[in-house]
Amino acid sequence: MGFIELHGVSKSFGKNTVVRNLFLSVEKGEFVSFLGGSGCGKTTTLRMIAGFEIPSSGKILVDGKDVSNVPPAKRNLGMVFQNYALFPNMTVRKNIGFGLKIAGVSAHEIEKRVDEMLALIHMEEFANRYPHQLSGGQQQRVALARAIAVRPKALLLDEPLSALDAKIRVRLRDDIRAIQQKLGITTIYVTHDQEEAMSISDRIAVMRNGKIEQIGTPFEIYNRPATSYVASFIGTLNLLEATVVDANNGIVSIGSMKLKTASSLDRMQDKPVKLTVRPEALSFANPADPVTADTNVLSGTIETIKFLGSTVRYVMKFGDTFMYMDRFNNPQLELPKKGDPVSVIFSKEACRILPADEESANSLKGTEEEL
Amino acid sequence: MSNGKTGRKALSWVWLVLGLAYFFIPLISTFLFSLKGKKGVLSFVAYQHVFADPNFLKTFTFSLQMSIYTILVGLILIVPTAIWINLKLPKVKPLIELFSLMPFVIPPVVLAFGLIKSYARPPLALVSSPALLVAGYVVISFPYIYRSIDTGLTSIDLKVLTEAAQSLGAGWGSILFRVILPNLRTALLSAIFLTFATVIGELTLAVLLAWPAFGPYMAHVGRDLAYEPAALAILSFMMTWGSISIIQILSRGIPGSRSNVGGLH
Numbered sequence: 067m068g069f070i071e072l073h074g075v076s077k078s079f080g081k082n083t084v085v086r087n088l089f090l091s092v093e094k095g096e097f098v099s100f101l102g103g104s105g106c107g108k109t110t111t112l113r114m115i116a117g118f119e120i121p122s123s124g125k126i127l128v129d130g131k132d133v134s135n136v137p138p139a140k141r142n143l144g145m146v147f148q149n150y151a152l153f154p155n156m157t158v159r160k161n162i163g164f165g166l167k168i169a170g171v172s173a174h175e176i177e178k179r180v181d182e183m184l185a186l187i188h189m190e191e192f193a194n195r196y197p198h199q200l201s202g203g204q205q206q207r208v209a210l211a212r213a214i215a216v217r218p219k220a221l222l223l224d225e226p227l228s229a230l231d232a233k234i235r236v237r238l239r240d241d242i243r244a245i246q247q248k249l250g251i252t253t254i255y256v257t258h259d260q261e262e263a264m265s266i267s268d269r270i271a272v273m274r275n276g277k278i279e280q281i282g283t284p285f286e287i288y289n290r291p292a293t294s295y296v297a298s299f300i301g302t303l304n305l306l307e308a309t310v311v312d313a314n315n316g317i318v319s320i321g322s323m324k325l326k327t328a329s330s331l332d333r334m335q336d337k338p339v340k341l342t343v344r345p346e347a348l349s350f351a352n353p354a355d356p357v358t359a360d361t362n363v364l365s366g367t368i369e370t371i372k373f374l375g376s377t378v379r380y381v382m383k384f385g386d387t388f389m390y391m392d393r394f395n396n397p398q399l400e401l402p403k404k405g406d407p408v409s410v411i412f413s414k415e416a417c418r419i420l421p422a423d424e425e426s427a428n429s430l431k432g433t434e435e436e437l
Numbered sequence: 438m439s440n441g442k443t444g445r446k447a448l449s450w451v452w453l454v455l456g457l458a459y460f461f462i463p464l465i466s467t468f469l470f471s472l473k474g475k476k477g478v479l480s481f482v483a484y485q486h487v488f489a490d491p492n493f494l495k496t497f498t499f500s501l502q503m504s505i506y507t508i509l510v511g512l513i514l515i516v517p518t519a520i521w522i523n524l525k526l527p528k529v530k531p532l533i534e535l536f537s538l539m540p541f542v543i544p545p546v547v548l549a550f551g552l553i554k555s556y557a558r559p560p561l562a563l564v565s566s567p568a569l570l571v572a573g574y575v576v577i578s579f580p581y582i583y584r585s586i587d588t589g590l591t592s593i594d595l596k597v598l599t600e601a602a603q604s605l606g607a608g609w610g611s612i613l614f615r616v617i618l619p620n621l622r623t624a625l626l627s628a629i630f631l632t633f634a635t636v637i638g639e640l641t642l643a644v645l646l647a648w649p650a651f652g653p654y655m656a657h658v659g660r661d662l663a664y665e666p667a668a669l670a671i672l673s674f675m676m677t678w679g680s681i682s683i684i685q686i687l688s689r690g691i692p693g694s695r696s697n698v699g700g701l702h
């Protein structure tokens with residue numbers, strides 16, 4: 067049984083249902099991210115766990131107890147907000163000690179715990195500053211320290227880094243992860259930044275339309291997306307419309323091209339599907355390489371080249387179809403020009419077949435698991 | 438080009454001087470006039486007369502008392518209401534704002550007669566009680582109190598601060614006294630001083646409900662005497678500016694707070 071559990075939780079605002087029959091189980095000490103586009107219900111779900119919104123139906127359990135009717139002040143869950151929400155009338159020290167003071171902890175004990183927290187966030191010398199005398203990143207550190215000072219059962223963060231600039235964002239997210247690991251605190255983290263979610267989480271719940279579309283480790287989500295929404299939300303992807311031509315042998319057609327896949331396509335003969343392949347799965351075909359039964363080789367032309375720093379992205383055209391290929395940069399690289407002929411190779415295992423429309427997501431799921 | 442620049446600079450100086458003159462000339466002439474109580478010389482004799490009149494102190498003390506009651510009752514009624522509306526019922530805000538304009542639209546005479554009519558007979562024979570006067574004053578100062586507090590509340594992120602406090606285990610008492618009110622210091626001060634100024638100078642309610650208040654006293658002095666009213670005007674002007682300076686001084690050094698004085702105008 068999970069430490070935080072959501073059982074068929076729904077939430078409607080008037081006629082507008084924003085969370086639909088959501089199930090989730092978060093283990094003790096686990097770091098789970100809610101990832102999804104704007105308005106998909108991430109914040110609403112987090113706020114229901116925190117107690118700021120009451121579910122329209124369903125149950126929320128924390129540490130085995132049903133908290134659905136417990137007010138937020140009694141749930142003992144730490145919360146970190148997007149805009150820091152520090153108390154402007156209190157110094158850093160008073161902010162961090164606020165929860166302890168409310169809990170009736172002795173002044174001496176508060177002093178000690180606040181010092182520990184200040185050390186944890188490396189802000190000892192800022193103890194007597196007021197929030198408006200701190201940078202955004204510093205304020206969010208203090209907010210984090212304030213939330214964990216009371217040793218909450220779990221930590222809930224709603225896009226804590228989205229108001230900060232890129233450099234600080236990366237540094238602070240590593241700090242958050244390090245502190246979370248050090249304290250072993252169960253954490254739910256809301257973000258719409260896929261890179262952030264992948265780098266920080268034990269598991270990612272990809273949300274869409276008030277539902278969890280897929281939950282899994284960053285590795286699983288990236289390499290085995292269950293739907294084309296998940297696939298396209300995370301990372302860059304070649305997502306191509308295809309038709310099954312030989313269900314038994316896993317062969318699909320895209321325009322005049324035939325591609326081999328490792329998927330079993332039972333009962334999908336002549337049906338439209340989506341073929342996905344990550345840009346890094348493609349490489350230039352070497353004429354000396356033998357074409358085996360397990361590889362696809364395509365010939366086409368270079369469209370453009372995007373230099374991304376550590377990688378180079380080739381945009382290529384095969385018939386009417388555009389595809390990306392990512393290769394590592396190296397200074398000896400000779401970049402081809404627009405119109406140059408290319409030949410690329412990729413394995414059939416790199417191709418994933420996803421349902422063409424979302425309704426069929428479940429019918430294909432069974433076969434996905436067997437892969 | 439530099440000519441045009443100096444020209445514009447000179448023009449703004451002219452406007453500034455004109456503005457200051459508009460403000461200070463009446464003030465200075467009133468002040469000079471108030472010093473002419475004794476023929477031929479400038480003296481503070483008018484001020485001496487003002488302070489010597491026992492009614493000055495009596496009516497002023499009475500009005501001061503009433504203003505303290507009004508401030509207490511008004512704040513106790515309006516502060517929690519404004520907080521609740523901002524937090525839980527933002528939809529009714531326009532309605533409350535409309536209500537808060539009522540005292541400007543409905544003349545105090547109507548309010549006074551309404552109060553007299555409603556509370557003259559048992560079981561609610563309150564006409565002879567100062568409570569009725571305070572009730573009327575609360576109605577009159579409602580716009581000032583509500584708008585000061587509302588300005589203060591919108592300048593802090595009330596909802597998120599409340600939720601942050603709740604997630605740290607705070608109940609409503611702690612939220613109110615440790616989080617919200619300390620951040621409303623400036624707004625509270627401006628509500629207090631505006632109410633004070635309103636009540637001290639109020640005339641209609643006090644006259645119609647027959648109370649020996651400072652407003653009627655000033656009116657009386659103004660009707661019967663020449664130099665003393667000028668002295669009173671200068672005194673009340675100094676009181677107002679004293680109040681505003683106190684707000685500025687007290688709100689200085691409050692982190693994250695902006696002065697809300699003048700937020701109503």
Ligand SMILES: Nc1ncnc2c1ncn2[C@@H]1O[C@H](COP(=O)(O)OP(=O)(O)OP(=O)(O)O)[C@@H](O)[C@H]1O
Nearest residue numbers: 079082084102103104105106107108109110111258
């Ligand atoms: N208090 C509310 N009243 C009415 N509708 C609401 C309320 N809170 C949220 N919604 C609606 O619920 C939907 C989901 O909102 P939510 O804030 O959970 O999205 P989100 O996934 O956090 O999006 P974002 O990434 O933009 O923060 C939105 O369409 C929003 O308009």
Ligand SMILES: [Mg+2]
Nearest residue numbers: 108109110224
């Ligand atoms: Mg959100």
